[in-house]
Amino acid sequence: MNRTEMHWLRRPKTIRKLWHWGLGLLAATALLDLVVHGHAYFGVDGTFGFYSWYGLLTCVAMVVIAKVLGIFLKQGDDYYDN
Amino acid sequence: MIIDALPPGIILILGALLIPATSGIVRTIVVTGLPLIVAWLVWQVPDGAAITAPFLDYQLTIVRGEAVGRVFATVFALMSFAGGVFALRQATVLEITAAYVYAGSAIGVAMAGDLITVFVFWEIMAVGSTLVIWAAGTEASYRASMRYAAMHLFGGVVLMVGVIGYVQTTGSVDFVLMTPHDFATWMILIGFLINAGAPPFSAWLPDAYPEASPSGAVFLSAFTTKTAVYVLIQGFAGTEFLIYVGLYMACYGIIYALLENDMRRILAYSIINQVGFMICGIGIGTEMALNGATAHAFTHIVYKALLLMSAGSVLYMTNKRKCTDLGGLFQSMPLTCICGIIGAMAISSFPLTSGFISKSMISQAAADQHLTFAWFMLMAASAGVFLHAGIKFPWFVFFQKDSGLRPPDPPGNMRFSLILFAFLCIALGVYPDPLYAILPYAVDYVPYTVDHVVKMLQLLLFSGLAFFIMLPSMKRTLTISLDIDWFYRKLGTTIAIRLVNNCSQVRDAVENLARGRLNALLAVVSRHHGPESLMARSHTASSMVMWVAVLLAVYLLIYFI
Numbered sequence: 245m246n247r248t249e250m251h252w253l254r255r256p257k258t259i260r261k262l263w264h265w266g267l268g269l270l271a272a273t274a275l276l277d278l279v280v281h282g283h284a285y286f287g288v289d290g291t292f293g294f295y296s297w298y299g300l301l302t303c304v305a306m307v308v309i310a311k312v313l314g315i316f317l318k319q320g321d322d323y324y325d326n
Numbered sequence: 327m328i329i330d331a332l333p334p335g336i337i338l339i340l341g342a343l344l345i346p347a348t349s350g351i352v353r354t355i356v357v358t359g360l361p362l363i364v365a366w367l368v369w370q371v372p373d374g375a376a377i378t379a380p381f382l383d384y385q386l387t388i389v390r391g392e393a394v395g396r397v398f399a400t401v402f403a404l405m406s407f408a409g410g411v412f413a414l415r416q417a418t419v420l421e422i423t424a425a426y427v428y429a430g431s432a433i434g435v436a437m438a439g440d441l442i443t444v445f446v447f448w449e450i451m452a453v454g455s456t457l458v459i460w461a462a463g464t465e466a467s468y469r470a471s472m473r474y475a476a477m478h479l480f481g482g483v484v485l486m487v488g489v490i491g492y493v494q495t496t497g498s499v500d501f502v503l504m505t506p507h508d509f510a511t512w513m514i515l516i517g518f519l520i521n522a523g524a525p526p527f528s529a530w531l532p533d534a535y536p537e538a539s540p541s542g543a544v545f546l547s548a549f550t551t552k553t554a555v556y557v558l559i560q561g562f563a564g565t566e567f568l569i570y571v572g573l574y575m576a577c578y579g580i581i582y583a584l585l586e587n588d589m590r591r592i593l594a595y596s597i598i599n600q601v602g603f604m605i606c607g608i609g610i611g612t613e614m615a616l617n618g619a620t621a622h623a624f625t626h627i628v629y630k631a632l633l634l635m636s637a638g639s640v641l642y643m644t645n646k647r648k649c650t651d652l653g654g655l656f657q658s659m660p661l662t663c664i665c666g667i668i669g670a671m672a673i674s675s676f677p678l679t680s681g682f683i684s685k686s687m688i689s690q691a692a693a694d695q696h697l698t699f700a701w702f703m704l705m706a707a708s709a710g711v712f713l714h715a716g717i718k719f720p721w722f723v724f725f726q727k728d729s730g731l732r733p734p735d736p737p738g739n740m741r742f743s744l745i746l747f748a749f750l751c752i753a754l755g756v757y758p759d760p761l762y763a764i765l766p767y768a769v770d771y772v773p774y775t776v777d778h779v780v781k782m783l784q785l786l787l788f789s790g791l792a793f794f795i796m797l798p799s800m801k802r803t804l805t806i807s808l809d810i811d812w813f814y815r816k817l818g819t820t821i822a823i824r825l826v827n828n829c830s831q832v833r834d835a836v837e838n839l840a841r842g843r844l845n846a847l848l849a850v851v852s853r854h855h856g857p858e859s860l861m862a863r864s865h866t867a868s869s870m871v872m873w874v875a876v877l878l879a880v881y882l883l884i885y886f887i
Contacts, residue, residue: 251657254728270791273783282777285693295705295784302706303713303792308576309430310584318585318805319730321648324815 270296331376333389334367334399335434335447338406342426346419357410357422363405364433368396373438373687375731384499387439394620398436398556400764401624402429405548405631412530412635413541416642421461425545432549436556440499441489441514444557448521449484452478455550458542459534467537471529473815474534477520477527478550485517504561513591522554522605523598524571528578529811532586532594536647540638543590547597548627555604555623564611569700572606575599576707578588583714584800585807587648589637590722593630596715599707600626606704607688610695613767618687620765625680625754629672632747633719636666640723643733649802654708654728661735663724665744672751674716674786675708680754682782683761683773690771706797708782716786717793722802 252258274296284290341360350357377389406429413422431454452475459471491510493499506515523531526788535546562568579599583592600622607619640655640661641647656663668679675681685708692701735741754761762769793800854861 253656253725254654266791270787273787275778276780276784280776280780282775282781285696286689286698293784295781296788299703299785299788300792302709303789304645304796306580306706306710307584307792307796307799311583313581314585314807317807317809318803319808321804321806322585323806323808325611 327380328375328378330880331371331391332367333377333434333437334364334371334403335389335430335432337367337435338364338403338430338433339427340451342423342430342432345423345426354414357414360426361403361407361410361429364406364430365400368399368403368433368437368581371396371437378439381442384440384442384493386443386499387501388443389437390439391437392439393764394556394559395436397620397624397764397766398552399433401627402432402436402549402552405429405545405627408631408635408743408747409541409545409548411739411746412544412638414739415737416740417539417541418461418463421458421539421557422696424454424457424461425542428545429550430454432553435553439457439501440886441492441501442499444501445482445486445489446828448553451481451550451553451828452482455546458540458545462537462539462542464530464537467539470534470537473811474530477530481517481520481527484513484520488513488515488517488709496543501557501560506562506565506567515565515596518557518561519571521550522558522601523551523575524605525574525578526810528575528598529809530580531598532591532809533811535594535597536588536590536878540642543594544631544634544638547593547630551597551601552623552627555601555608555619558605558608559616559619563608563616566609567610569604569697572602572604572609573700573707575602575705576703577710578602580707580710580805582809583718585805587650587805589640589647589649589652589719590634592649592719593633593637593715596633596711597630599711599714600630600673603685603688603704603707606700607691610688610691610697610700612691612695614694614771615691617765617767617769617771618684618691619760621687621761622681622682624761625672625684625751628747628750628754629669629680632665632669632744632751633673633715635664635740635744635747636669637719637723639744640733641734642736642740644731646731648804649722649726650804652723652731655731655733656724656725657728658732659724659735661741661744663720665748666724667720668748668751670716670720672755674712675782676716676755676786677774677779677782678752678755680751680758682755683758686773686778686782687771687873702853705785710784712786712789713793717790718800721793794840 274293277292282290288294338360340861341356345353345356371389371391373391375387376391379386379388406426410422413425428451431447431450435444435451438444438447456471456475456478457599459467459474476816488510492514495508504511506512506513520527531551531807535543538546558568575598579595579602581601583595586592586595604619604622607615607622640652640659643659644652646652653846672679675685689701689704692704758773853859856862
């Protein structure tokens with residue numbers, strides 16, 4: 245498929261733009277902690293950027309855990325047919 | 327015997343049996359009209375025992391009007407309507423009929439006031455849902471439906487043992503709040519938990535649901551697990567043990583969904599993840615938590631059905647179900663894609679979607695009770711939902727690589743259901759008051775505070791970042807992930823086959839030995855007594871005469887001596 249036929253959402257230029265806008269949005273939401281002060285129930289959840297880093301790190305951790313478990317649990321998808 | 331209302335569940339079951347006798351426009355009217363009538367009937371049932379009947383020495387409460395049950399019965403009826411329209415032109419008559427019987431029995435459970443009635447509808451549900459899976463008509467769906475039926479009949483037996491024990495010890499059949507303190511109540515709890523997909527009995531769900539037809543999986547996603555949530559709210563609210571069961575399920579669903587390649591199996595794992603949130607709320611057991619679990623069950627049924635309709639549309643149009651075969655479909659299926667994304671946003675609890683106004687009540691209840699471990703796990707699981715269902719499902723199905731497939735959006739009736747439930751996901755998110763109004767306790771919770779919206783956006787957007795950072799290591803492979811069902815699908819069968827083989831070998835050896843001995847004995851006998859043998863030989867007359875002469879000679883000789 246040549247470039248003129250390519251859906252606009254698939255063009256590398258659009259994808260680059262999406263990354264820039266996305267990262268900008270992430271920074272903006274994280275920085276909202278400077279102005280928004282909510283009620284903290286456990287102490288650490290009231291610190292700057294808690295929800296941002298907690299969301300990021302727990303998700304990375306879950307992918308890593310899944311990856312490690314996958315070593316033991318993954319089998320070909322015809323495993324039970326044989 | 328009291329009859330103060332019509333029984334909504336039984337009417338849906340009986341009405342379902344009319345469906346095979348109809349065709350054309352009449353069938354359309356029955357399929358679309360029945361659930362709406364039933365939804366109306368649910369709200370005509372007065373509070374307290376509405377239909378009672380004597381059975382043996384007990385008084386059954388076949389229909390009971392009560393807040394939590396009404397919420398579940400309403401959403402079950404709503405689900406039957408949308409599912410019925412989605413299935414109307416494409417599914418087999420068997421599937422739609424079975425699905426309506428299944429839905430009717432789920433409503434029956436949600437309105438039952440005694441344990442025997444609960445048990446009866448529980449078993450009809452097992453039969454109805456098995457038939458829905460079976461109706462897909464493939465070899466794989468037949469096998470999956472048999473494994474599914476075996477698991478649910480086992481669960482039913484466990485529940486029955488519990489109910490009998492409970493009635494023996496308490497003398498009452500009434501379905502009221504219990505605590506698991508003796509054998510009978512534990513059996514009831516385990517029977518309920520098997521249907522909820524709790525460990526170690528979770529594998530039946532991702533095993534069976536993805537083998538159903540495109541519309542079959544939509545029905546299946548709604549009733550069994552949510553009926554289990556309902557009975558747990560009624561029977562075991564505040565049982566602390568359930569907090570940990572729920573947290574485990576929430577994490578289990580995420581990890582397995584991350585490893586999965588089949589789009590509908592990803593969504594099946596995420597059912598367990600979402601039911602985990604509800605069961606955790608039931609374990610917390612405060613008014614806020616139970617409101618949260620009830621509201622979350624309601625919104626979950628809608629957005630999960632929407633997600634499975636979206637996946638079902640893709641399956642129906644492309645006949646492909648693996649992420650490795652899909653991708654780039656947003657170009658030719660824009661409506662399916664947008665509705666799928668709305669469902670994905672709702673399951674991830676994005677602000678302005680239904681998940682946001684329901685799930686947050688459960689985490690709020692954990693915070694209010696200062697359940698530190700539970701709260702941090704719930705937050706991690708909330709982030710993980712976006713990871714495994716919120717982004718992964720739409721990304722791998724509608725975006726990622728271009729698979730070259732260009733199917734159009736599905737037929738009109740399927741599009742109608744997609745739009746209806748996508749609308750509901752947003753409507754409930756924007757205006758939650760009607761749902762809050764029917765919850766069992768007065769709602770003392772405001773979802774839309776600046777603080778809450780900002781925190782949720784941070785959590786979700788950064789988990790989205792994690793997805794794209796980790797994307798290279800999430801490349802889909804043609805694999806499945808082994809689960810507890812390995813023990814009965816592989817280990818059990820291997821042991822059984824080995825046992826059969828070994829037993830036959832032993833039997834063969836014994837038989838050979840016995841046969842050898844017998845042959846040896848026969849050889850000895852036939853050597854002496856067989857044809858031509860010494861003992862059986864025939865003699866000629868002349869030789870006999872000679873032997874007589876010899877005997878006579880010997881006799882004479884002896885006589886003279």
